[in-house]
Structures are given as C-alpha cells and as structure tokens.
Amino acid sequence: MHWADVIAERLAKQGDSHVIATGITPSGPIHVGNMREVLTADLIVRSCERIGIDAELVYIADTADPLRKVYPFLKDDEYSQHVGKALATIPSPDGNGNYSNYFLTPFFEALNDLGVEYRVVDSYQSYQEGKYTTAAKTAIDNREKIRDIISEISQRPLNDDWFPYNPVDDEGKMHGVKVTHCEWPWIEWQTENGHTGRTNIEKGGGKLPWRLDWPARWDWLNISFEAYGKDHSAAGGSWDTGQHLSPIFGSPPPMGMMYEWIYLKGKGAMASSKGNTVSGKELLDIVPPEIMRFLITRVKPSKHIDFDPGEGLISLADEYERLEQKYHTKLSTLEHKSVEESSRKEQQLIDEARKFELAQGIRSGTSYDGGLGISFSHLSTLCQIKSKNADLLDSLARTHGIDVTQPDSRLVDRVGRMRNWLNSEWFPENARIKLANSIDSRQFEENEIDFLNTFSDNIKEIRWIEDEILTAIRGTISTSELAPREAFTSLYRSLLDRERGPKLGALLAELEKQDILDLLDGIN
C-alpha cells in the first residue's frame, strides 16, 4: 500500500473529518526540501478523499517568527537592524510590502501550480487577533509544570527565569528580552541594554516559544495530523516535548510522520541559510507540476532524496513517462485489493498506480486522461532545433498529429518550461545537441567512411529541407553495405560525437548545410 494511503486509513480509524497541518517559516526562498512537507500533507489529504473522509490542509505561515540572522541572500547593512523582529514586521528585500510576503507569494504560486488546496493561517496575524491568547494564558498559568516537562524530556534544565512567552521590546525585537513581571494581560520586560517596558499579550505583544507554539496551535486549529522534518524528530526534540505538552493545552497530540530532507546532489542538505537551494518556483519553471509531485510520491518520506536538477531530472521525467504509459495501459483498471487478499506483486502494482495518481496536479474525482504522448526527450530535441514555437508545432503536427490551430494547453505549457530548462544552468550538457568540431577518421571503419563520403556527395545538390535530407540518407543507405542501424550510428558518431541522437532529418534541417559539408570534408 502506498504510504499516503496507509496514513489515510489510520486517520479513518480515528474519525471521518481531519485537519492536516503544515507549517514553513518564510524566512527565505521556500525550497524543494520545504515543499516536501506541504506535498506530503497534500498526498495524505488526497488519500483521505479517495476513501471518503474529509480532510482539510491548513498551511501555517510562521510570520511571527523573528529573523534569526542576516542570511547570505540579504544585505547586511540593511537587515542587521531587523534581526530579532517578526518576519511580518520587516521590509521586503525588494522594497514592496513585508518580508514574509515576499517569500510567500512565489511559494503560493508554486502550490497553486501543483494543485495543492489549502487554507492559510498567518501566525503573526493570529497572535494580533488574539487566537493564541488562551494558549498563552494556559502556558503562563502552568509555567512551572511546563518548565519541568521540557527540562525532563529534552534533558536540558531551563533557567529559573525561563518564561513561556517571548515579548517584543519597543523596537519589535524578541531576542534577548527578559520577562521581569507578568500581570495578565500585561507583561513587563527588560532588554540587554536595560530598556524596560510592557506589552499586551492579548494584542500579540510577542509569541510563544516554538516548543509551546506548536502544541498550542494543535489545539486551537484542531490538528489531527502533521508531517514534520527529521530535525524535530529526535528524543527530546520539539515533537517529543509537544507530545507531552499537548494535553496541557487541552488536546491529544496529532498523529505525526517524520519526513527526511532533500539534498542537492553533491552539495548537501538544501538550506536557505547556506544558499544551496532550488526553490519550488524555480523547479516548476523548468518541469511540469506532476514531475515535481512525482519526486515526492515515488519515495517513502523516511528516505532522503538526493535531488539532481541535471541528468537526474531527465531520468525522473523518463521514469514518470514510462509509468504514465503503464498506468494507462494496465494500471488504471487495477482493483484496490487490501493487503491481506493480494500478493506482494499485486501490491507493488497498486503502489505504482498510486504513485502516478498522487502525482497528478488535478484533484481526485476528475479523470486521468491519456497524457500528452510526447516525451520529454523528444520535446527537448524539438525545443533545441526549433527556435520558433510555430515550427515546433508544425513538426508535431506531422509526427504526432497535433492540431496546430488549437494546441493542447498542457503542450504549450511544457514547451515553455522546457525552453526555460534549456536556458537554465541545470540542463545537462550531455543532453544538449551540438555539432561535432571535427571527425576523427581513425574511429571509423572503412565502410563507414565510404558511407559518410557518399552521403556528403549526395547532399551537396539537394534543397536543405527535412524531406530531401531524409531521402538522401535513405538513398545513401540503400547503396551502402552498412545495415541501416549501423549507418545511422555512423552519422550520429561523426556529426554529433555520440552513439544515438534525435531524429536526423529534422535536426540536420535546422543546422547549416555548409557546416555539415565542412565537417564531412574532414574525413579521409
């Protein structure tokens, strides 16, 4: 059974209506690693829908979190003054609006692109509106008890002056602010510089520390499931203390599931603080949403993913396409048998089907149609040799029977992304089509050289269009002692310096005839 379906079944045993939570701090570009959390939650929502139970995805934007430091992508002189302030209260790097929205906007665009449906809870706003007031009161009333629990579970004693609420000072900063006195709803504080003042908890004059904020929101949002990053999962970590603190706020803890991080191949864990990230938006600029979803659906959450935006992305797309074919030819009609009444082989097939279904951007309930039938590889070739979309569509009209006047919007969409990919730093060099610089005759047999020379002669007088080039190739093969396959391999090896390649007729037509002739002249 697919892991998302396993979770859905467990949730179904607990009730028929669930709130699935996900939360990411918009302190920087929201990368593919962060997206795993939201997509994991989305898959579980969809699995719930499949078996007929209600599930709502709630995204908590941690906009009340303070800016921890000046990240590498920020200007030091501009942002050092804002360290410690809530993300929602500091200016955006581009000068428009606030900091958190600057990073949330592209993230939401990516989610919409991915077909994720969610409700946003803005934590800064929630504090302002008093949504956390009850929890804050509970936390302060139970200060001793909570301190004992955290100290015991995390194996680290908290200081005597520990207070379960972090107030902001008169500059809006939370770092290094000590609570000196509390008389509900007022909290008195002192900064490291000796400044004193007071803020109103009911008006969002600060926030709960993370270890309390988490279980507090479980209660007021009625969360029944949350996937959390592996950094939270160790004994004594925030998930662990949350389990014990949750009852104090009035609810049992939600069901949870740890997920592993996504690593950038060869560069370590994706982390915006280190700058080695691919944002969700960036990835969606170059591949369609179903490929990005497939990245997540194909592997259990406990596995780390070594994300390779180059060749790895090509194989991911290939794998997706093969699965798409298989799905439409044999998997879509598969009966969803229970684990008990099916063999492991059947289970593996059902898993594959689910990996595909859950990768679809469209919601359950709509039909999964036959796909585009045009492979990514072919598309990458076409985009490389046809610089104009009109020419590209003409080519597809001949080979794939598409309607040039009304091309499928998904096709146009994919072409756009493919062109972005080609123009990006990620597109792998060995998938790029380049005419060889020269031909090393020693690498070829005599009959191959004869063939290439004849071919060179045969194309001298033709018009440089796809049909005539093809005719010339065929004609040359028919008079050659080479088998067609060998002949084509010779052409690929000599012209492109590779064993295989895209359709030669279309490719050569896009290149300059004289360049081909010059190249072939080099043979002796």
Place this chain on the structure above:
RNA sequence: GGGCCUGUAGCUCAGUCAGGUGGAGCGACGGACUUUUAAUCCGUUGGUCGCGGGUUCGAACCCCGUCAGGCCCGCCA
C-alpha cells in the same frame, strides 16, 4: 553522552509495522524490427538484503550488538 532516520541487484527504489521460496523500473547483455534512434517489442543477466550474534520449524522483516552516511538533543523554527 542520549536519540532518530537510512543501508536490499551496477543505479533508483518496493518489500520490514502483520516472519513463510528475495521484487519493480532503469542499466548491461542477447534477439526482433531493418530506409532513422535519444525509438519500440521480446528475452536474458543480475543480490552472503551493511556486518556479527540471538529468538524461531522458518528472519531482509522481531531482539541485542556493531559499522557507515545523515540529522537532532537552543528562551531557533
């Protein structure tokens, strides 16, 4: 020091919760097709399940230990 996750075919992963003859895809190899190929179809190959013990009639799976990689144990999220 304490803990979590991962380790299964050359590669990417299922299978571990519910112990019962080790699976899939890719790759590689072979064949078919024979005037196109980053093609398709058919077939073959492939693994002391990280390592060592234990429990069991039977262990990839449960238990103990161990090695390797990653991560956590902060008034950070």
